[in-house]
Amino acid sequence: MRKRFRGTASYITSRDLEVAVDAAVTLERPLLVKGEPGTGKTMLAFEIAGALGLPLIQWHIKSTTKAQQGLYEYDAVSRLRDGQLGDPRVHDIANYIVQGKLWDAFQASEPVVLLIDEIDKADIEFPNDLLLELDRMEFFVYETRQTVKAKHRPVVIITSNNEKELPDAFLRRCFFHYIRFPGPEMMERIVASHLPNLRKELTREALTLFYEIRDVPGLKKKPATSELIDWLKLLMADEIPVDALRSKDPKVVIPPLHGALLKNEQDVHLFERIAFLHRRIQG
């Protein structure tokens, strides 16, 4: 019986995410995950691999990544050098075919989870170039005239930050999930799973403050889960008392160690300005 994905001790899921993962695994279709930065898109692949007990192959995409690099590359320069040095390896072209991540995933002796991270970073045609390969889970190596076919169809997780629109033909073949920003209740569970030693009251005060900051209109980059966790770790390390967070004292409206939450100079300025206005209204 196949294992089902139900979240883990360190990764809290919502029901809709479980259903989407389940459907993608069952039908052996890629799962496309989108969401605000810092909501755990990449982490998801690690957790799925952990929960299903499968090894994980990661393919991180950069703006210069080509689809072909995921399949294989022909290392012409090495062959040229070997040819000029008279190395006997040069007679077999297969010696200069470098396997890509997709090839690794196809050839694995057991099913694997393949993470294609931040697919939107690459060129706009990148997803189109992988259509057939992900659909049939096979590709052809021209240099050696061999067809590489997946022994087991890997579980493919694709993340996107929405920087580019993905082609329709590609989307049709995927299941889709948008990770929403977690609400306070779920966030409390997430925080508890990451920082089990945190005092309840500190968590609550910090979360209240955190959501207030997120609600400040006009922030360029809203703080997300990963920033919250970092901030809480800092608060713990500095042993900031709960009162400092709760304080309605106008002089300390700026939360302690806010640098972990607001990563943008303009945002800090904006926040200070709002805090200043707030102070004037109160005073």
Next chain:
Amino acid sequence: MFAGFIAQLRAAGVPTSLTEYLTMLRALKAGSAAYDVEDFYFLARSALVKDERHVDRFDRVFAHFFRGLESLSPDIVADLPEEWLKKLAEKLLTPQEMAQIQALGGWDKLMETLRQRLAEQEGRHQGGSKWIGTAGTSPFGAYGYNPEGARVGQGDSRSRSAVKVWDKREFRDLDGDVELGTRGMKLALRRLRRFAREGQPNELDMSGTIRATAHNAGLLDLKLQAERRNKVKVLLLLDIGGSMDDHVEACEQLFSAARAEFRHLETFHFHNCPYERLWRSNRRRDLNETPTWEVLHRYGPDWMLVFVGDATMSPYEIIQAGGSIEHWNEESGQVWLQRLTRHFAKSVWLNPQREGRWEHTQSLQILRRLMEGRMYPLTLDGLDQAMKELAR
């Protein structure tokens, strides 16, 4: 079974295909969402919707199509809660009626009347497609009431109440017609990307080198090529007239998104309608004034022209020489606008005014005609369409 659902989704503007429909059916068959309405909703959403901007539309269609689905599980069906009725009484009955009912025999009778009212309302709205009471002001109006009369208002106590998930419409903010942030704008502007290799060859052309080396009987022959760059050039003309004050924020966002996206971007300002002079910036106008002729001569026809303005003014400011409210213009705004749109091969007008109000403004209609219909609302969808038009 769900074919009608797919048709409704497509009608609502969710681009769902047969492939995706079959995928969903296959997943259902495989037992991915067995016997649970909520799971079915999640599965359908995951299989049929591929863009978070469409989730809200999906939710609405789902709510409409599967209305009554929840009555399949009997435990959800509840009687009309009494306190709800009490509150509803204040809404539906006039004070006179209340007094009348009090005279007639108190609360029991009132309830009876209310039930009647509800029955009537049910009859009136049967043909409609909307749930009654959404966006209402009453405390029970938020979720709407079910015309079947099976359930009225949704209690928060049932945390897994079936309708709630899609009824919440959590994705409303992400609908393309609504949200408009710099990030979304950048995405829309990216449609204009046109990569080309221009300038100094400073990148190794791998395949070219291999080909040349093979030609050269194995002796290394290096080939270089220029870097790929976005070569789109955009000329942005922004209206800074008084009536634009309401739209400053939207324009600011557009401007900052455009500046991040295009390497070749030039901006000028005008007031209401472009005439013989444009300004670099609004501050100290007399100092950074540029004759429009100079703009026409300096920027070639390959620049893409984007006007941003609410096009709301007196019609004379467009069609009449001397019609400008600031100075005496020798030639009418219409002449200048046509000069600009003829010189630049591609041009669009973005209007921050709500599209619904367009037909009520005469000057807007004139400008729209002058732009040959290439006027788009300054929303994400509008921007998307405008960029498509420019990229054609």
